[in-house]
């Protein structure tokens with residue numbers, strides 16, 4: 139498969155970016171363009187590059203940490219190297235209804251950083 143990507147491994151996931159350490163899943167319909175991922179690991183997440191996620195840009199723990207900064211679950215991950223997997227999302231009440239990573243929702247709601255990401 140082109141660029142080492144595996145397609146549609148999880149419901150709503152457009153792409154899987156995988157190496158031997160970690161898989162990062164991308165669900166563009168959930169992205170609200172907070173740029174948290176871009177700010178956390180700009181060598182990994184770059185909206186102006188194709189592919190826009192390059193896992194070799196950081197160690198797996200740093201990639202996982204950046205994914206966990208995504209407030210909506212547009213990004214998620216699974217570890218293949220024995221590292222700690224992503225904890226289950228916490229259910230919170232939002233309008234419109236949905237599931238967000240509540241620990242980051244407030245920070246993202248106040249974020250002024252917006253960049254256009256692929257897939258939209």
Ligand code: SF4
Pocket residue numbers: 168169170171172173174175176207208209210211212213255
């Ligand atoms: S919601 Fe924010 S952190 Fe998540 S993928 Fe979109 S820009 Fe990145």
